[in-house]
Amino acid sequence: EAGVVQSPRYKIIEKKQPVAFWCNPISGHNTLYWYLQNLGQGPELLIRYENEEAVDDSQLPKDRFSAERLKGVDSTLKIQPAELGDSAVYLCASSFHIPGQVNTGELFFGEGSRLTVL
Amino acid sequence: AQTVTQSQPEMSVQEAETVTLSCTYDTSESDYYLFWYKQPPSRQMILVIRQEAYKQQNATENRFSVNFQKAAKSFSLKISDSQLGDAAMYFCAYRILYNQGGKLIFGQGTELSVKP
Numbered sequence: 417e418a419g420v421v422q423s424p425r426y427k428i429i430e431k432k433q434p435v436a437f438w439c440n441p442i443s444g445h446n447t448l449y450w451y452l453q454n455l456g457q458g459p460e461l462l463i464r465y466e467n468e469e470a471v472d473d474s475q476l477p478k479d480r481f482s483a484e485r486l487k488g489v490d491s492t493l494k495i496q497p498a499e500l501g502d503s504a505v506y507l508c509a510s511s512f513h514i515p516g517q518v519n520t521g522e523l524f525f526g527e528g529s530r531l532t533v534l
Numbered sequence: 535a536q537t538v539t540q541s542q543p544e545m546s547v548q549e550a551e552t553v554t555l556s557c558t559y560d561t562s563e564s565d566y567y568l569f570w571y572k573q574p575p576s577r578q579m580i581l582v583i584r585q586e587a588y589k590q591q592n593a594t595e596n597r598f599s600v601n602f603q604k605a606a607k608s609f610s611l612k613i614s615d616s617q618l619g620d621a622a623m624y625f626c627a628y629r630i631l632y633n634q635g636g637k638l639i640f641g642q643g644t645e646l647s648v649k650p
Binding site: 513 | 576578579640
């Protein structure tokens with residue numbers, strides 16, 4: 417069974433340029449997470465989707481970051497314009513959650529997309 | 535707010551020896567899950583072990599075991615018979631069960647090196 421797939425693995429851009437990251441979760445997983453991992457730090461949640469609905473985006477810097485999960489499957493995270501401080505790894509994870517029940521489903525992570533902003 | 539603290543940025547162990555990684559957390563909740571994740575250079579987070587707070591028995595997975603002290607809010611990971619493949623970043627994580635949709639909160643990580 418395929419795991420969580422992310423692309424690109426690496427991206428180098430100049431500041432003020434746009435960038436987009438793509439995530440394909442494990443088949444059947446209705447919950448999708450985007451995490452930001454700065455160098456030498458633990459991941460921090462940016463946004464969580466339940467199906468196609470963003471149910472927790474409180475940590476997403478909405479002035480330059482946007483995300484979508486059309487049809488409740490694949491997801492795209494966009495930064496426009498990118499700043500030097502956005503250099504980090506962007507991790508995607510997915511899990512299966514039964515609505516109305518406590519969310520205890522294991523999170524499966526992708527390999528992340530490393531962004532370098534010059 | 536819940537926080538997770540890993541006070542050891544780096545640890546080193548000799549192959550075949552035992553090492554313990556420390557983690558403390560802060561929460562006012564009584565029900566939650568705790569995890570240890572391994573992140574090798576490939577960057578993919580791999581679940582090592584899970585502990586449900588309502589269980590008094592410490593979780594064990596082969597060479598990996600935890601020492602869960604709920605009152606002290608401590609959750610350490612013991613790796614026995616360390617292998618070269620155990621070298622990685624290890625993250626302790628706390629999972630909120632109620633509200634916030636099962637959000638995971640990670641510690642800062644401990645980089646483990648294994649010497650042959």
